Amino acid sequence: MQSNFKIFLYLIIPFIYASSYTQINSQNDTHTKEVSLDIRIQDNQKLMLTDLEQAKLNMEGLLKEALIVGDKKAELLLLANKCRYHFQKEDAFGLVKASDALSKKAVEYHDNRMQSLSKMYLAESLKFNTLFEDALIELQNALLLLEKEDSLNLSIINTKSNIYISFANTYSQLNKPRTAVKMMKLGGKEFNRVPEGDYRNYLNYLYHSNLGIYYMEYNKDSTEYHARQSIKLKPKDIDKDDAIMLRNYLSLGKVYAQKKEFDTAIEYLNKSELLAIEIGENVNLKETYTTLIDIAKQNNDTDAFKEYNSRLQSLKLEQFETKNKSLHQIIEKRKLKQSEIDSQNQRTFFLWIFIIIGVSIVIAVISMVIYKNKIHSKYEQLSKEYLEDNEILEEDKAAIYNEVIALVKKDDPAFMVSFNDAFPTFTDNLLKINPKLAKGEVEFCALLKLNLTTKQIAQYKVIQPRTVQNKKYQIRKKLNIPNDVDIYNWIHGV
Template sequence: MLFSNGSSYTQIFKANTNDTISLQDRVKENQKLMLTDLEGAKVDMEELLKEALRVKDTKAEILLLANTCRYYFQKEDAFGLVKASDILYQKAKEYDETRMQSISKMYLAESLKFNSLYEDALIELENALQLLEGEDGQDVKIINTKSNIYISFANTYSQLNQPRIAVKMMKRGGEEFNKVPEGDYRNYLNYLYHSNLGIYYMGYNQDSSAYHARKSISLQPKGLEQNDVIMLRNYLSLGKVYAQKKEYDKATEFLNKSEALAIEIGENVNLKETYSTLIEVAVEKGDDALLKKYRGRLQSLKLEQIEAKNKSLHQIIEKRKLKQSEIDNQNKKAFSKWILIIIGISMVIIVLAIILYRNKIHAKYEQLSKDYLEDNEIVEEDKLAIYNEVIELVKKDDPAFMVSFNDAFPHFTNNLLKINHNLAKGEVEFCALLKLNLTTKQIAQYKVLQPRTVQNKKYQIRKKLNIPNNIDIYNWIHGI
C-alpha cells in the first residue's frame, strides 16, 4: 500500500529552475526524494526541519513532520511512527491545522497495524475522516488526504484477509482522485490508484491484479527520472500473480526487479513481502540454494528493523559530536530506553483499562437496545413501506437516503438539531439509521464498519444528546 503525495504533480516531479529555491520548494523536493531514496530524504529532512524552526516557518515545519511519519511508515518502524505521529498531532493542534491532525491519526492507525491492532486502527481511521467533515471537499489537499485514508482502510481490510472490502475502499479513494482536475497530477494519481488495486485484487482475482499492475506501468509519468515505490509495487504484484500461476521463471523475473528497486530506494515493507514470495517460489521449485539465500535475507531484514532504533541513535550521537565518552552515552541510552519502556507499559495498562470499561458500558447499552428492539420490532402497516424503501437505499449506500428519510420523517432532523445544533452531518445520518431500528450488526454491514466502531458512535451520540444511562438510545430516538 502506498499513499499519494500531498503536493501537485509539477511540484513533485519537475525540478525548480530558479537560482534560489525557497524553503517550501525544498520541502516539496524532499517529498519527491522519498519516492526514490528514503535515507537521503531523511538526512535532508532533519536539516530542513532545523531551518524551518530557525526561521519560524510553521507550514514547512508541519509538512516535514508529516514527511517524517511517512519515512517511518515506509521503513516499517512502529516505534518511530508512534512518536512521529504524536508529535505531528500536537503541532497540528497547536497550529490549528485540522488536515494535519487527520493525517497524524492516519499514521497512528498505521503504527497500530504494525502491531496487529486492526480494530483500534479502524477506529483511528474513522476519527481521521470525522476531522475532515467540515473541510472543503473540493480542495485538492483535502481530496488527497481523504483518498489516503481510504487507502489505509483498504490496506487494513487486506491485512484482515477481507480483499473484497479492501478493493471497495480503494475504489472510494479513486472516487476522491476523480475530483482532482484533469492534468499531470490526476495522471499521477491514476498511476498510484491502479498500482494499489493490483495489490488488493491479489486476494481473490489474479487476472484483475495483473491487469491493474500493467495499467499502472502504462501510466508511469514521463516526468519521473527513475522508477519509484509505485513501480516497485507493480513488479511485486506481477511476481505474485505468476507465482500463483506456477510460472516460476516469470515470477522470479519480476520479483528480482522488485527486490533490486526496494533495496535501491531503501523501502522495507515491500522488500519483506518480496522475499516471502521468493521463498515460496524456491520451495515450489525445490531449489534449496535459493531457499537458503532468501530466508537469510529475510531474516537479516527483520534483524535490521529490530536494530534500527539503536543505529539511528548512534547516527544522532555522531552528528551532534558529543564529547562524552562512549560508556556514558550507552548508559544514558539504556536509561532512556528503560524510561520509555516503563512509560509504554503504563500507557498500555491505562488503555486496556479504558477498553475494558468501554466494553462493559457497550455491553450494557447493547442489551438495553436488544430488549427494546425485541419488544418493538413490529412496524405499523402504514409505515412499513416507507421504512423498507429508506432501508433499501441505505443498503445500496445511495446518497439519496437522507432525502427519502426526511420526506418520511420531515421533523426529525430539525428536532434533533434543536437538542444539539452542533451535531455534524454524519452524526445526524447515524441517528437516522437508529430511527429506522437498524441494529449494530446491520449498520456495520451496510456502512462497511466494524461493530465496535458502531458501538463507539452510539456512545458518542449518547453523550452529545445527554441521553440518560438507564434509557435505551433507540427508545429515546424514537420519541423525537
C-alpha cells in the first residue's frame, strides 16, 4: 500500500519558553501584568495541542491585551500562534492572511526570528496550493534571516529546527522521502543543542514522531520504531493525548495496514480520527480517512468504504473554497509586489533622466526604449504566472467535478449535496428562472452542468437514451431555451 503524505505533517512550533519545562517558579501577588500575560500565552500555546478552537478564542483576548499594554514580544508570539492555528485547520486562505500580518509586524519591530517564521508559514500556504518550488525559496530565505542570530538561543534553535521540518514536509510532498529524512535529521541536530532535561525530552518526543512519518515511504519498521519511541517520551505532565500522539497513532495505523493486520490498524486509525476531531485539526484527518478507505477496499467492506469516502469528500469540499481564495490572494500579492517594483523602477528612471538629460538626448531616448521593453517583459512574465496559477486552480476544480461525477456513477443520494457544495449558486439561479421546476428536473440540469452526454446520463441513470432526449426537450420548454442555442452552453451560463 503506497503512502501519500501530502499535507500530512503537523508542524509544531514549540514557542513555549524552555523554563516552563525545566523548572516551576513560585508565584505571588507581586508579579507584574506582563509576566502574567507571558504565562497565559504559554498556556494558550499548550492548549493548541488539544483544543484548537478554544485556543483560538483565548488568543483573540490575549492579543487585545498585548496591544493595550504595548507588549511587542507577546503580540508577535500571538500572531505566530494565529498562523499555527490556520495551518492545523488546513485553512490556506487564513494562513496567507495570518503570515502576511506576522511579516508586517516583524519587519516593523525589527524581529528577524518572527520574519523567518512568517516566511515559513507563507511556504506552508504555498504548499497547500502545490507551489512547491516557491515554498522552497521562501524556506531558504527564512534560514538566511537567522544566520546572524545567536545559534545557542533556544528560540532560534526551535525556529531553525522547524524550518528544517517544513523542508522535510516539502520534499515528502515532492515524493523525495530520503531527502525528507535527511532534512528532518538536520532539525534533530538543532534539538540536540538544547541542554539535557525535560525540555530536551519534549523536543525528542516531537522529533521521533516526525521522523517516523518520513520513513513510511520506504522503511515501515523505522516508522514503527520512531512512533513507539515518541510514545515512550511523552511528557508525564501531559495528561491527555495531543496532536503529536495523533501523528503517532496515524503512523502505527498505516504500518499495521501495510502488514495486513487490519484490526490493529483500524484500532489506531480510529484513535487518530477521534483525536483529530477533538482537537479540531484537519491536516491529519484526510490521511486517516484515506487509509481507512484503502483497508475497506481490501476487506471488501462496502459499508465502511461508503462511510469513510463520504467523510473524505465532505472534508475535501470544505477545504476547496479556502484553497481557491488563498490562490487568488497569492496572485494578488504577486501583482502588488510587481507593481511596487515597477513604481520604484519608474522613480529611479525619471531621476536618472533628470541627471543626464543635459548631457545627451539620444541616450535618454535609448534608455526610455530599454526601460519600456523591461516593463513589457515583466508584465508578460506576470501574465504567464497568473495563467499557470489558474491552471492549478482548474486542476482543483477538475478534481471536484470528478468527485461529484463519481457519486453520480454510483447513483449515490449524496450527489446533489456534493454538487451544491461545488456549485452553490446553480440551483437558486435555476429556480429563479422557473420556480416550478421539480426536484428531478433540477437534478437533470445538474447532470447537464457536469457536461455528461446523453449516452453517459442514460448509462448512469439506467434509462434509454431516447428518454434522456425527451427530458432535454422538456427542460428546453420549461426554461425557454431558444432552439438555436446549445443546451449545454445555456446551462453552463446559469
